[in-house]
Amino acid sequence: MPSVVETINVTVDNSTDLKDADIEQQAPKRCRLRFGSKSLLIVSKTLIQAFTMTFLAEWGDRSQLATIILAAREDAYGVALGGVLGHSLCTGLAVIGGRFIAQKISVRTVTIVGGVVFIMFAVTALMFDPNEGET
Structure with a gap:
């Protein structure tokens, strides 16, 4: 419920539209997975968010x-x-x-x-x- 109220209270100028998302996607955010002092691989933050969201939503349903x-x-x-x-x-x-x-x-x-x-x-x-x- 709070997210709905926050969304309603956001002005049109501050709303996030597809155009804003496209600008953010031009420079993808990456994250390094580290094991000790060694960096294993670079993974997109979007990939991590999508995986986590899907995994937690599906777990135990x-x-x-x-x-x-x-x-x-x-x-x-x-x-x-x-x-x-x-x-x-x-x-x-x-x-x-x-x-x-x-x-x-x-x-x-x-x-x-x-x-x-x-x-x-x-x-x-x-x-x-x-x-x-x-x-």
Whole structure:
């Protein structure tokens, strides 16, 4: 909720649009992974953020638990390959769709709409009993 309020309070001049993101992308930020005094490799900060966000979002969710059960019953290599392909396709579509939306609508608008929809889902979850209708 605070991020929605902050986004609403941001003036149009201070909002982050695709143009600002393009300027930032011209000089990619990199980060060195170090082991002791040795630098192992240079990794994009965007890559690290995307990996961390996806890893933490997926860790322990229902689809991961279902994948664990499927791998226990079926061919683990097939499940791993199917999981990687499915997640890659889903994430790729999200990235392409997000890029397309960002070209048409400001990031501020997307954040506000997403926040309002999230709040609506939270309110409906509080109002309705998930066990309603079960016998």
